[in-house]
Amino acid sequence: MRAMFTVFAKEFVENLRDRRTLMSALLFGPLFGPLLFGAMVSRMLDQSLVESDQPPRLTVSGGDHAPGLVQYLQSQGVKLAFATLSEDGARIAVRSGREQVVLLIPTEFATRFKAALPAPLLLVADSADSQTRKVADRARQVLAAYGSGIAQLRLQIRGVSPLLAVPVAVQDVDVATPAGRAVMVLGFMTYFVLFAMLMGGLYLAIDSTAGERERGSLEALLSLPVARASLVGGKILATCTYMCASLAISLTAFVVVFRFVPLERLGMSANLGMATALEFFAICLPFIPLGAALMTLVASFTRSYREAQTYLTSVLLIPTLPIAFASIYSLKTQSSLMLIPSLSQHLLMTSVLKQEPIAAADALVSGASSLSIATLLIVLTARHWRREAMLK
Amino acid sequence: MIEARDLCKRFGAVDAVRQVSFTARNGEITGLLGPNGAGKSTCLRMLYGVLSPDSGSACIDGADIRGETSAARAHLGVLPHAAGLYDNLTARENIAYFGALHGIGRYRLRERTAELARSLGLEHVMERRVRGFSQGQRIKVALARALVHDPGNLILDEPTNGLDVMAIRNLRDMLRALKAQGRCILFSSHVMQEVAALCDRVVVIGGGRVLADDTPQALRERSGAASLEEAFLHLLGGVEGVV
Numbered sequence: 001m002r003a004m005f006t007v008f009a010k011e012f013v014e015n016l017r018d019r020r021t022l023m024s025a026l027l028f029g030p031l032f033g034p035l036l037f038g039a040m041v042s043r044m045l046d047q048s049l050v051e052s053d054q055p056p057r058l059t060v061s062g063g064d065h066a067p068g069l070v071q072y073l074q075s076q077g078v079k080l081a082f083a084t085l086s087e088d089g090a091r092i093a094v095r096s097g098r099e100q101v102v103l104l105i106p107t108e109f110a111t112r113f114k115a116a117l118p119a120p121l122l123l124v125a126d127s128a129d130s131q132t133r134k135v136a137d138r139a140r141q142v143l144a145a146y147g148s149g150i151a152q153l154r155l156q157i158r159g160v161s162p163l164l165a166v167p168v169a170v171q172d173v174d175v176a177t178p179a180g181r182a183v184m185v186l187g188f189m190t191y192f193v194l195f196a197m198l199m200g201g202l203y204l205a206i207d208s209t210a211g212e213r214e215r216g217s218l219e220a221l222l223s224l225p226v227a228r229a230s231l232v233g234g235k236i237l238a239t240c241t242y243m244c245a246s247l248a249i250s251l252t253a254f255v256v257v258f259r260f261v262p263l264e265r266l267g268m269s270a271n272l273g274m275a276t277a278l279e280f281f282a283i284c285l286p287f288i289p290l291g292a293a294l295m296t297l298v299a300s301f302t303r304s305y306r307e308a309q310t311y312l313t314s315v316l317l318i319p320t321l322p323i324a325f326a327s328i329y330s331l332k333t334q335s336s337l338m339l340i341p342s343l344s345q346h347l348l349m350t351s352v353l354k355q356e357p358i359a360a361a362d363a364l365v366s367g368a369s370s371l372s373i374a375t376l377l378i379v380l381t382a383r384h385w386r387r388e389a390m391l392k
Numbered sequence: 393m394i395e396a397r398d399l400c401k402r403f404g405a406v407d408a409v410r411q412v413s414f415t416a417r418n419g420e421i422t423g424l425l426g427p428n429g430a431g432k433s434t435c436l437r438m439l440y441g442v443l444s445p446d447s448g449s450a451c452i453d454g455a456d457i458r459g460e461t462s463a464a465r466a467h468l469g470v471l472p473h474a475a476g477l478y479d480n481l482t483a484r485e486n487i488a489y490f491g492a493l494h495g496i497g498r499y500r501l502r503e504r505t506a507e508l509a510r511s512l513g514l515e516h517v518m519e520r521r522v523r524g525f526s527q528g529q530r531i532k533v534a535l536a537r538a539l540v541h542d543p544g545n546l547i548l549d550e551p552t553n554g555l556d557v558m559a560i561r562n563l564r565d566m567l568r569a570l571k572a573q574g575r576c577i578l579f580s581s582h583v584m585q586e587v588a589a590l591c592d593r594v595v596v597i598g599g600g601r602v603l604a605d606d607t608p609q610a611l612r613e614r615s616g617a618a619s620l621e622e623a624f625l626h627l628l629g630g631v632e633g634v635v
Contacts, residue, residue: 002495003492003493003495006489006492006493007493010478010481010485010489013480013481013485014478014480014481017480017481017521018480215476215477215478215479216472216473216474216475216476217474217475217476217477217478218476219437219442219470219472219473219474220470220471220472220475220476220490220534220537220538221493222442223440223441223442223465223468223470223472224465224490224493224494225460225461225462225463225465225466225494225495226460226461226493227460227461228460386460388442388443388444391437391442391443
């Protein structure tokens with residue numbers, strides 16, 4: 001136990017003195033996620049706000065044939081530009097991007113409209129372009145509204161109740177809470193949290209194993225009258241400590257960043273205050289020994305710093321797999337999933353974000369499964385350190 | 393006292409060490425002499441317990457070396473072939489780390505590091521980080537680290553590798569001083585002059601076997617050679633694939 005603490009203290013101090021790795025572990029890793037995230041979300045918000053606020057712009061050709069429609073569009077706030085284009089000309093103009101969306105009103109519109117026959121309108125747009133698709137959708141809505149208004153008038157004139165033409169009335173009821181809507185945006189934040197946490201211990205895990213071998217201090221260390229399990233324990237404990245630090249920094253950074261991201265303007269609430277951050281910390285805590293032991297074990301098999309870095313970069317991706325799986329199949333929190341580390345942490349954190357209650361059993365299972373796998377990995381690491389292959 | 397009894401070690405198809413037996417006595421410097429690849433390092437590694445022998449045994453002051461926390465390890469100081477230090481720690485911290493792992497109390501450790509710093513001439517660099525130390529300074533720190541628990545036995549694997557003439561002289565003086573304190577010193581080398589200059593006893597190893605185990609003087613006489621070098625070559629002449 002004393003030897004373990006000695007190893008821990010030495011690894012802790014040694015890593016603390018390495019400015020470059022410290023910057024990477026405690027600044028770059030934990031801050032990268034929140035900053036990138038804040039910037040991305042702000043930009044997404046800006047864009048969607050601009051789109052919903054601004055009226056669509058339409059280029060109208062043949063407006064003379066339908067003065068009523070043109071008037072209606074203008075009254076609905078649609079910005080109109082007038083041009084004279086043939087059908088082919090309109091296609092070319094839209095395809096080349098010169099015009100966004102073109103409304104073509106053919107000559108026969110007027111006669112057919114007067115005869116109460118379906119009057120043709122051509123809406124030329126490029127549906128592969130997400131921007132113009134949105135404009136075209138808005139235009140379609142306005143045109144549909146115009147059409148149903150005219151239809152109701154025609155029925156009324158003929159003495160028929162317009163309500164007959166509306167057999168069903170559908171109302172959208174959206175039960176998503178503001179916090180729930182934000183989860184879609186914040187969904188992959190949990191990965192950044194896990195990533196930052198692993199980054200915090202990455203260098204120490206390498207330095208205390210492959211680094212020790214590479215600089216030639218391993219053999220002297222192994223000749224000491226100290227149980228290998230104590231050596232491994234001390235090293236993993238030091239790695240855990242740095243992972244805790246980077247987790248704390250990363251969560252604090254998220255709290256700060258989301259102060260400045262105006263999620264409320266989209267009717268969302270981030271629910272990311274200090275209390276949530278503490279809950280996140282508690283949820284992630286059992287994952288820390290697991291990550292530390294996994295990185296130490298993998299790095300113990302490698303011969304050099306460089307080799308260890310290569311392998312551990314793949315280890316950093318492992319926690320993404322269950323999370324990616326979860327988002328593809330939109331998995332919901334359920335007890336059996338709590339057995340899978342990283343996925344269980346992801347689901348629990350998502351629940352906290354959504355302000356859903358967390359079952360104590362779920363949190364317990366998540367913690368216990370992560371801790372048992374951690375124990376297994378620590379035992380495997382200690383066993384590997386007892387092998388002669390450690391020296392080669 | 394370091395005793396090797398019939399040590400054998402195979403790596404795959406290679407018999408690295410075959411039935412090696414010898415004794416290194418207290419108050420003597422014993423040299424393990426042999427060409428590269430003769431099995432010296434493998435032999436020493438079994439003696440300081442990082443490799444376990446396939447058969448045979450090794451004792452330090454009568455205690456079997458096997459087992460991670462064996463008492464034998466407490467009586468043994470080791471300077472391995474790669475005596476790497478922790479660059480971000482100071483000389484004192486490097487030495488104290490091993491002392492603490494040997495279970496030495498804080499007060500005693502402070503005393504002991506001061507003692508070692510004095511006797512090895514490290515006093516003025518104790519608080520400096522070892523990054524940037526010269527090879528000579530590094531070997532001193534590594535030696536202090538190996539001696540921090542005041543062991544009666546010391547094993548050094550090719551300690552003079554990479555050292556300049558002055559540093560080698562220094563190291564020899566240090567080893568003689570340790571011998572004078574009654575310690576048992578065992579070191580390996582492939583450099584003849586070094587062994588001739590220093591050893592009370594030479595164990596010649598070739599092809600994983602002990603070819604001779606005697607004083608330098610007796611080795612010369614026995615082979616009728618004028619120098620130890622010739623005696624050495626003469627001994628190795630019988631081993632296939634070595635010369």
